[in-house]
Amino acid sequence: MFVRWDNLSLEGDEEARLPGYAETARVRRFDAPEALDVRFYEVRAKSALNRVPNRSRMPFRWTINPYRGCTHACTYCFARPTHTYLDLDAGRDFEREIVVKVNAPELVRAELARPAWDGEHVALGTNTDPYQWVESRYRLLPPIWEAMRDAANPASVLTKSPLILRDLPLLRQIAERTSFQANLSVPTLDERAWRATEPHTPHPRKRLEAVGELNRAGIPTGVLIAPLMPGINDSPAQVERILELATEAGATDIGGVALHLRGEVRGIFFDWLRDQRPDLVERYEELYRRGAYAPVQERRRLGALVGRGRTATRALSMRGRDLGPAERRRDPAPSRRSEPPVQASLF
Numbered sequence: 244m245f246v247r248w249d250n251l252s253l254e255g256d257e258e259a260r261l262p263g264y265a266e267t268a269r270v271r272r273f274d275a276p277e278a279l280d281v282r283f284y285e286v287r288a289k290s291a292l293n294r295v296p297n298r299s300r301m302p303f304r305w306t307i308n309p310y311r312g313c314t315h316a317c318t319y320c321f322a323r324p325t326h327t328y329l330d331l332d333a334g335r336d337f338e339r340e341i342v343v344k345v346n347a348p349e350l351v352r353a354e355l356a357r358p359a360w361d362g363e364h365v366a367l368g369t370n371t372d373p374y375q376w377v378e379s380r381y382r383l384l385p386p387i388w389e390a391m392r393d394a395a396n397p398a399s400v401l402t403k404s405p406l407i408l409r410d411l412p413l414l415r416q417i418a419e420r421t422s423f424q425a426n427l428s429v430p431t432l433d434e435r436a437w438r439a440t441e442p443h444t445p446h447p448r449k450r451l452e453a454v455g456e457l458n459r460a461g462i463p464t465g466v467l468i469a470p471l472m473p474g475i476n477d478s479p480a481q482v483e484r485i486l487e488l489a490t491e492a493g494a495t496d497i498g499g500v501a502l503h504l505r506g507e508v509r510g511i512f513f514d515w516l517r518d519q520r521p522d523l524v525e526r527y528e529e530l531y532r533r534g535a536y537a538p539v540q541e542r543r544r545l546g547a548l549v550g551r552g553r554t555a556t557r558a559l560s561m562r563g564r565d566l567g568p569a570e571r572r573r574d575p576a577p578s579r580r581s582e583p584p585v586q587a588s589l590f
């Protein structure tokens with residue numbers, strides 16, 4: 244069964260085959276300004292919980308990504324190369340050919356109920372933003388959160404969208420039963436830098452307002468200032484302002500990570516630089532001449548910019564919460580819980 248809509252203008256007769264999916268995808272367009280030129284491929288996935296490879300340094304082992312591709316279209320997005328597995332490109336296609344796993348909610352519930360599942364932490368928003376615009380139409384997240392709540396399964400989410408507030412009651416229910424952490428990514432408050440690097444994301448101040456609202460509701464929520472891009476969003480005054488607002492919003496953790504440029508992202512980012520910031524091309528060629536990462540010294544400099552904020556919020560995150568029996572049963576690594584999984588390193 245494909246998701247059907249009564250309240251939308253759709254052209255839904257197109258079909259497509261995507262590598263890795265047994266059934267043909269129904270291709271839809273939405274009659275909304277945010278979705279002009281965007282095609283949504285409704286697929287039925289085989290599974291929802293993805294195991295993170297052991298070699299990964301991510302602080303979680305399981306992820307759920309209901310969407311592939313992201314209309315937020317951040318120029319630096321590390322997830323872009325994943326679109327090439329679909330025979331789509333990491334540039335325009337990643338932003339406008341979006342795969343929607345319409346059966347993700349039912350898969351999550353079934354997979355969390357398996358006897359072999361031992362209730363490990365599950366991270367959402369690790370590859371594409373689960374609260375990108377079209378989630379307001381598909382509403383895949385509420386039933387996923389319900390499944391998490393019912394299984395009392397530790398979870399976290401990373402997003403750039405205040406759409407997360409729609410699900411606040413459900414997130415609160417999860418946080419009451421088990422460990423839960425939300426993170427809002429806010430790389431910059433500078434209007435020019437924001438519009439240039441993340442053209443279709445919600446306003447960063449709205450994200451910080453969401454951080455405040457979530458924390459006031461009792462949902463531990465942090466801020467990621469990531470990626471930090473030399474010459475673009477790394478002025479100390481700019482970062483300091485985010486730190487101030489994040490602290491005011493009660494951020495339980497503040498992280499920051501330097502830009503890295505792996506695979507196709509490198510070419511896409513350099514094309515963007517040549518077009519938008521030609522003054523920085525030489526500097527970036529030097530910084531990233533050895534590969535995907537800036538030199539250690541540069542990464543330390545960028546990391547130090549957010550260091551003060553991390554220290555200021557450390558007390559909050561270390562304070563932790565008194566755990567209920569469900570949480571004690573479900574979370575076998577309480578020593579790690581004092582510092583909730585932070586998805587900053589994704590960027």
Ligand code: SF4
Pocket residue numbers: 313314315316317319320321322370371372403
């Ligand atoms: S919001 Fe996240 S997943 Fe989406 S384009 Fe930006 S960095 Fe990539």
